[in-house]
Amino acid sequence: MENHPHEGPAVNRRSMLAMVALGAAATAGATSLAGCSSEAGTGGAGANVDALSDLLPKYQPIDLVKADIPASPPAAPGFVTYPRNLVDAVTEKPGKSGQTVKVTTLNWGPTPPGVGQNAYVDAINSELGVPFDFSVQDGNTYADKLAAILGARDITDVTVVPSWNTNIPRFPDAVKTLFEDLTDYLRGDKALAYPMLASFPSNAWKYSFWNKRLHAVPFVSDGPFAWALFYRKDLLGSTPLPKTAAELLAFGKAVNNPGKNIWAFCDIFPMVQMIFKVPGSEGGWRRNADGTVQNKIELPEFEKAVEFTAKLYAEGLVHPDVASTKGADAKQLFASGKIMVMQDGLGVWQGMYRDQLKVTPGFNMQPMPLFAHDGSTPIMHGTDQPIFYTFIKKGLGAERTEEILRALNWAAAPFGTKEYELRQYGVEGKHFTRSSDGTPVTNDLYVKEYANQFSFMSGRNPAIVGGPDTPNYVEDRTRWDGNAVQYMEPNPWASYKVEQPTNLAKLTTPTLDKITDIIRGRRPLTDLKGIVEEWKANGGNEGRDFYAGLLKS
Amino acid sequence: MATQELGGVGVAGESRPAHPALTTPQPAAGRPAPRRRRLRDRLRRDRTLLLMTAPAALLLLVFHYIPTLGNVIAFQDYNPFAGDNPFESFLYSEWIGFGNFQALFRDPLFWGALWNTLAITAFQLVFFFPLPIAMAIMLNSLLSGRVRGFIQAVVYLPHFFSWVLVVTFFVQMLGGSGLLATELRSAGFTPPEIMTNPDTFILLVTSETIWKDVGWGTIVFLAALSTIDTNLYEAAASDGANRWRRMWHITLPGLRPVIVLLLILRLGDALSVGFEQFLLQRDAVGSQAAEVLDTYIYWNGVVTAQYGFGAAAGLFKGAVGLLLILVANRFAHRLGEQGVFSKS
Numbered sequence: 001m002e003n004h005p006h007e008g009p010a011v012n013r014r015s016m017l018a019m020v021a022l023g024a025a026a027t028a029g030a031t032s033l034a035g036c037s038s039e040a041g042t043g044g045a046g047a048n049v050d051a052l053s054d055l056l057p058k059y060q061p062i063d064l065v066k067a068d069i070p071a072s073p074p075a076a077p078g079f080v081t082y083p084r085n086l087v088d089a090v091t092e093k094p095g096k097s098g099q100t101v102k103v104t105t106l107n108w109g110p111t112p113p114g115v116g117q118n119a120y121v122d123a124i125n126s127e128l129g130v131p132f133d134f135s136v137q138d139g140n141t142y143a144d145k146l147a148a149i150l151g152a153r154d155i156t157d158v159t160v161v162p163s164w165n166t167n168i169p170r171f172p173d174a175v176k177t178l179f180e181d182l183t184d185y186l187r188g189d190k191a192l193a194y195p196m197l198a199s200f201p202s203n204a205w206k207y208s209f210w211n212k213r214l215h216a217v218p219f220v221s222d223g224p225f226a227w228a229l230f231y232r233k234d235l236l237g238s239t240p241l242p243k244t245a246a247e248l249l250a251f252g253k254a255v256n257n258p259g260k261n262i263w264a265f266c267d268i269f270p271m272v273q274m275i276f277k278v279p280g281s282e283g284g285w286r287r288n289a290d291g292t293v294q295n296k297i298e299l300p301e302f303e304k305a306v307e308f309t310a311k312l313y314a315e316g317l318v319h320p321d322v323a324s325t326k327g328a329d330a331k332q333l334f335a336s337g338k339i340m341v342m343q344d345g346l347g348v349w350q351g352m353y354r355d356q357l358k359v360t361p362g363f364n365m366q367p368m369p370l371f372a373h374d375g376s377t378p379i380m381h382g383t384d385q386p387i388f389y390t391f392i393k394k395g396l397g398a399e400r401t402e403e404i405l406r407a408l409n410w411a412a413a414p415f416g417t418k419e420y421e422l423r424q425y426g427v428e429g430k431h432f433t434r435s436s437d438g439t440p441v442t443n444d445l446y447v448k449e450y451a452n453q454f455s456f457m458s459g460r461n462p463a464i465v466g467g468p469d470t471p472n473y474v475e476d477r478t479r480w481d482g483n484a485v486q487y488m489e490p491n492p493w494a495s496y497k498v499e500q501p502t503n504l505a506k507l508t509t510p511t512l513d514k515i516t517d518i519i520r521g522r523r524p525l526t527d528l529k530g531i532v533e534e535w536k537a538n539g540g541n542e543g544r545d546f547y548a549g550l551l552k553s
Numbered sequence: 554m555a556t557q558e559l560g561g562v563g564v565a566g567e568s569r570p571a572h573p574a575l576t577t578p579q580p581a582a583g584r585p586a587p588r589r590r591r592l593r594d595r596l597r598r599d600r601t602l603l604l605m606t607a608p609a610a611l612l613l614l615v616f617h618y619i620p621t622l623g624n625v626i627a628f629q630d631y632n633p634f635a636g637d638n639p640f641e642s643f644l645y646s647e648w649i650g651f652g653n654f655q656a657l658f659r660d661p662l663f664w665g666a667l668w669n670t671l672a673i674t675a676f677q678l679v680f681f682f683p684l685p686i687a688m689a690i691m692l693n694s695l696l697s698g699r700v701r702g703f704i705q706a707v708v709y710l711p712h713f714f715s716w717v718l719v720v721t722f723f724v725q726m727l728g729g730s731g732l733l734a735t736e737l738r739s740a741g742f743t744p745p746e747i748m749t750n751p752d753t754f755i756l757l758v759t760s761e762t763i764w765k766d767v768g769w770g771t772i773v774f775l776a777a778l779s780t781i782d783t784n785l786y787e788a789a790a791s792d793g794a795n796r797w798r799r800m801w802h803i804t805l806p807g808l809r810p811v812i813v814l815l816l817i818l819r820l821g822d823a824l825s826v827g828f829e830q831f832l833l834q835r836d837a838v839g840s841q842a843a844e845v846l847d848t849y850i851y852w853n854g855v856v857t858a859q860y861g862f863g864a865a866a867g868l869f870k871g872a873v874g875l876l877l878i879l880v881a882n883r884f885a886h887r888l889g890e891q892g893v894f895s896k897s
Binding site (some may be wrong): 071144148150151152169172177316319325327406510514516520 | 632633634635638639662717720721724728729730731734735738740746749751764832833834835836837838839840844852853855856857858859860
């Protein structure tokens with residue numbers, strides 16, 4: 001065997017060795033070649049969208065139903081009674097080609113059955129005259145998926161992007177390359193061809209500019225508030241609600257009962273920051289009275305919030321599952337009564353309330369009224385930015401683009417229309433039954449098939465609508481919203497379309513990791529100063545100059 | 554003998570060594586044919602074998618070699634949206650030489666992630682790698698086929714669970730509100746922190762890996778054990794060798810080529826220790842304990858859309874892996890083993 005000619009593998013090995021040598025040279029060269037190489041990344045960009053007002057669609061309001069509980073925007077008005085006579089708002093079939101429109105959208109919940117097996121989607125498709133085929137992605141991991149879809153340029157006809165995913169580096173490049181410029185379809189009076197879209201407030205449209213052109217249809221925010229602290233009113237009864245940070249800690253200790261498998265909280269760090277009045281604009285920036293700009297992590301308020309949250313962990317008030325794995329589901333722990341207080345967006349309220357009432361009679365979740373750590377005037381993080389943007393693929397041609405816009409127009413019909421009812425509740429008799437006061441009450445088929453497919457694809461003027469399956473929801477929600485809206489923190493960068501500098505974006509995870517270490521008790525609080533210094537040196541100062549520069553321009 | 558069979562590349566029933574398509578036929582005595590002629594003859598002679606290899610080679614080409622060219626972005630400030638199509642984005646992205654590597658090697662977090670990765674590999678090489686061998690020998694010594702099949706089914710199963718499930722299972726058992734903690738608490742003890750202790754994290758991830766994959770790892774060793782000639786055992790037994798002697802002188806030498814092969818492959822994979830397992834438990838123990846190379850690349854390359862930087866880190870990982878394989882293979886040859894590819 002040793003003497004047998006056996007060239008092939010030997011040659012392979014030699015060339016492999018050569019490759020390794022090259023690789024080693026390349027790695028060694030990395031330092032010596034420093035002179036002729038430069039660093040990657042962008043310095044960030046921000047465009048003032050106020051200057052583009054002559055490109056905005058013409059605003060033409062639709063008033064079909066008078067709100068029972070009016071609200072000051074961006075809070076949404078409430079409707080307690082369901083209108084008896086629904087308006088048929090879109091009489092002409094939007095679709096003509098019959099060619100399938102593929103849509104990438106997102107939802108927080110199980111994946112629904114697809115087109116052809118989903119009576120809800122099929123009913124709307126036949127109404128539209130053009131089939132919409134949805135690929136519904138998990139909302140929790142959508143950002144990662146989106147990065148891959150965009151990077152590969154592998155996009156569907158329609159793509160829904162949440163606003164919190166649009167400040168990633170190079171997103172404006174992606175928009176320019178991949179998505180249709182809608183300016184000439186929607187500018188000024190042209191928008192009147194799509195009356196439902198024209199009824200969106202100009203404030204929502206102005207966020208849809210990228211590279212100074214109108215690129216997306218906004219989903220008008222119906223919940224401008226970042227977070228709320230929900231508590232189980234049915235289980236806690238008359239326990240007095242906290243009005244200061246110290247009372248929150250005492251409240252947590254009072255309801256915590258590990259022996260009975262009950263814990264007080266999930267991770268509520270973002271809410272704690274709000275309680276300690278840490279700024280939240282653009283991820284935590286603040287403009288001081290003297291015009292200087294500061295990030296939250298440099299502020300004493302933030303240090304106090306970290307200290308307080310670390311105390312919650314140290315006292316064992318946070319559910320161990322939440323502390324042990326990212327896979328833990330705070331919603332489930334809260335619904336099953338294993339945690340008493342949950343931080344979540346207000347969007348979770350109605351759905352969980354409706355679902356849990358069926359399993360747990362008397363289930364009652366309520367958001368705590370806002371309070372500040374010292375009992376002073378609280379603040380609320382949030383934005384009136386659209387929640388989602390809907391993009392249309394570039395190069396589909398004018399006819400197809402208009403067809404899709406007509407379908408989006410259909411899906412944007414407001415409360416009080418037949419289209420709204422079909423989109424929101426499905427088909428009568430199949431997905432819902434009508435209660436004595438006319439309100440639709442949805443069933444299990446609805447829960448299985450409805451995943452906000454058409455609802456997230458196109459916004460509408462917000463409305464808070466209840467029903468017998470969620471008693472008192474409208475009243476409770478509008479009361480909380482009406483209180484919270486007065487505390488919303490103004491955002492100095494509200495009229496800017498911001499693309500973060502790469503160095504700042506890169507800094508987010510490492511810095512958060514270190515702060516998490518402090519919160520979980522793996523590092524002392526005194527380390528925070530050093531963490532802030534590192535943050536400043538590695539891109540924080542660059543970020544500050546960037547955000548300050550935007551306001552000066 | 555066992556060596557050749559377990560190399561797995563020889564065609565059954567032929568005495569020719571591995572890679573029949575690549576071997577040179579002996580030229581006819583006294584009449585050296587021109588080289589081109591020889592190649593054509595060889596192609597004709599081996600056309601069936603070549604045809605059979607073609608689909609696999611094509612698959613490699615399309616899904617491995619062509620995508621490998623994409624590594625060029627490691628030397629670019631890669632912008633996936635430059636130009637009109639993905640190909641043009643390679644052409645139009647700015648060349649920055651070794652800028653990405655420079656940024657990579659300057660980042661202390663990268664070295665931290667590399668250190669964690671190597672520590673976990675080394676630890677698992679000692680505390681995980683031998684376990685499937687021991688288990689395979691144990692299973693092999695079971696006489697009842699039914700009992701053996703049952704045990705095999707039970708220990709193979711966790712391999713098919715996703716990491717989310719495995720981690721959740723550990724949380725439910727050993728976490729702060731899990732079975733163990735609840736029992737301890739009701740008995741009046743303070744439960745230990747198993748899932749959230751960064752100091753013992755390496756033990757935790759290794760236990761999880763053992764639970765998930767030890768059964769799966771036995772498969773190759775069981776296959777190798779089945780090729781050991783039973784006559785050897787009988788002969789040794791009649792010579793008076795006890796159970797331990799037989800294992801030491803027959804079983805382990807029979808397994809040696811496979812052990813060495815898998816060890817080399819594992820070394821080549823030294824910089825990959827898994828991804829989801831660490832992502833899921835990252836906040837529980839902190840990034841200082843749980844950041845490995847793959848999660849580092851994910852956070853710094855994918856999440857922030859720094860694809861060039863991510864590719865640079867990936868390329869570094871690949872180069873180190875290749876180097877380790879070659880070193881380990883050469884070492885195996887020194888010890889007289891066949892290794893991953895044979896010595897000329």
